[in-house]
Amino acid sequence: MRILLIMNPGIPVPPLLYGGIERIVYLLAEEYHKQGHQVTLLAGTGSHCSGTTITFGADNAKRSKVAGYQEILFVWKFLWGNHQKFDLIHNFGRLIYLLPVINKPVHKIMSYQREVSVKGIKLITSLPVKNLVFTGCSNYCVSTGNVSGKWATVYNAVNFSEYKLTEEFDEHAPLMFLGRLDKIKGLHTAIEVAKATSSKLWIGGNIPSTADNYAYYKEIIEPQIDNKQVIYLGELNDRQKNNYLGKAKALLFPIEWDEPFGIVMIEAMACGTPVIGFDRGAVPEVVDEEVTGNVVSTKNQMIEAVGKLGTINRRACREHARDRFNIGRIARAYLELTANNIGR
Template sequence: MDPGIPVPPPLYGGHERLVAMFIDEYTRLGHDVTLLAGPDSLAPRVKHFGINNLERSGLQKFIELTQAWSYLIQNHKHFDLIHNFGRLLYLLPILNKPVHKFMTYGRDVTNSGIKNITALPHKNLTFTGCSNYCVSTGNKWGKWETVYNAIDFSKYSFKSQVEPDAPLMFLGRIEEIKGPHTAIKVAKATGNKLWIAGNIAKQHIPYFEREIKPHIDNEQITYLGPLNDFQKDEFLGKAKALLFPIEWDEPFGMVMVEAMACGTPVIAIKRGSVDEVIDQGLTGFKATTINDIIPAIANISGIDRAKCREQASKRFDVKVIARRYLSLINK
C-alpha cells in the first residue's frame, strides 16, 4: 500500500480501509498476512516505509519506490500472493517471479503503464478493477478480472425504518464532480431536509464558498463536516436516502454500499459503476438526470430496507469479496 495515509485510515481513505478489512478477513480465514505500508499502519505483521503525507515530494516517492523494491526482492519467496494496492512500479523487480501477483485499481487506469509492464517478461500477474467500468478503462493488455470493492457489513447498524421527515443525505468529497450542489437543488425542489458531509480539499474551498455555503441554514440544509466511521454509520442509518448525483464516471462509489449496509437506499446518476452497484428498485434507483431524481424520492418509501441491506451484503460484504480474490489464485 502506498504511504501517505495509515492503514486503517483515521478518516477518509478508500483503499486503505479496504486493505485493513482484507487483512482482518484473510487472518480470520487462517492466512498469514504481512502489510507493507506507511507509518502508523497497524496489522499483526507490518513493515513500515515512507512517510504519511499526501503532498510528499517526487524525490520522497522515489525513495519509497526503492524501499518497496528492496523489501520485495528480499522477501518475495516467503509469500504465495503479493497483492498490490499501490504503485504498479512496486512490482517491477518481481514481475517474472513465480509468486502470484494482483495489481488492483480503484480508479481509471493509465494504459501506458499497463502496456509497458506487460511488454516485459512476467508470470502470474493479474490486474483487477473495482467494477466492470473500471476494468474497461484498462483491459487492452494483460489479464483482467472484476472484483468489487467491499465493506464489513458487521460494522454497520441496520435501521429498519426512519421517520417520515427523515433527511436526505450527501456524503463524499465536497467538490463539483460529486454533485453536492445538485443534492441541494433536489432537497429544495422536494421540500426535504439534507445532510451534507465530507471533507473539503484546499483546491475546492472556492467551490464550497460559492455553491454550498450560501445554502447552509442548519434547518433545511446542514453541513456536518468530515465524518469518522461511527458518525457515518449514525447519520447514514437515519437518512431516508443517500443522494449520489455525480458528474463524472465513478469507478465504484463505496459510500453507496455503506448506505445500503444501514438499510438506506441510494438514488444516483447512472454514470461509471452506478449501473452495476445499484439493483434498481431493490437497493435504490438509477437516474439519468436531476429530473429523474425527484420522482425517485417520492418512491423511496417503497424500498424494503431489510432487503436493501440483504442484497448488498450478498454482493459486497468483505467475506464475499475476500473469497473472490482468493479464488483467482486457483483460477
C-alpha cells in the same frame, strides 16, 4: 497462504476518516487473517493490522516527488529480498512497485480502485511477466485498462457487522450526501434535490483543498448551508457515518464524473438506506433498481425517485447488498484468482 498486501503511504491503513482504498486494504488484511492466512501489510506510517505490519514513507498526501522515489526504492528492496517468503503479493499501490518481481514465480494481483493508466499496463505486459492478474473494482474500472494482460472484476466491500440496520424511516427524515465536497461529486445537485422535495440534507465530507474545488465550496456550497435545511456535519468517522446514514431516508449520489465504484453507496445500503445515483461510472453496477435504490439520469428523475422511497424495503436492501458486497465474499474472490495455481 502467506500474503503480502501493499498500499501507498499518504493515509494510514486503516484511515481515521477519508481513505476509501486504505479502508478496503485494511478490511482485506483482517479478512485474510480471519480466514487463516499469514498476512503482512506494507503501508505508510501509522498503519496496523492483525498480522505483521511494515511501514514506510510519510503519511502526507502532498509529499514530494523525491519522497515518492524513495518509497519506490524501499518497496523494490523489500520485494527483492523477501518475495520468496510469500505465496501471493496483492498490490493496491503503484504498479511500478511490482517491477523487481514481475517475472518471478510468486503470484501477484495488481488491484485498481481508480481509472487505469493504459500506458503503464502496456509497458508492464511488454516485459516477461509471470503469474500476474490485474483487477478493477468494477466492470467500468476494468474497461479503462483492459488493453493487455489477464483482468478480472472484483467489487469493493464493507464489513456488514459494523453497520446497523435502521428498518423504519420517517418520511420527514433527511436526505444524505457523503463524500469529498468536490464539484464532480455533485453536492450542488443534492442541495437542489433536497430543496425541491422539501427535505433536509445532511452533508458529511471534507472541505476540498485544491484551489478550484475550494472556490466551488466557498462560492456555491457554503452560502447555502443554513444548518436548518442544509446542514454540514463535517468529516465523519465510522461511528458517525453509521448513525447518520441509518437515519437518512436516502443517500444521494449525483456524481458528475465516472466514479470507479463509490464505497459510500454500500455503506448506506449496509444501514438499509437506499441510494439514488446518477447513471455514470459503476453506479448501475452497484445499485440494483428498486431493491437497493434507483439509477437516474437527471436531477428531475432524482427528485421523482425521492418521492418513491417508501416502495423500497430497507431490510431487503441491506440483505441484497450483503450478499453482493460482504468482505468475506470479496476476499475469497481475490484468492480464487490464484488459488488453482498456488502450491503447484
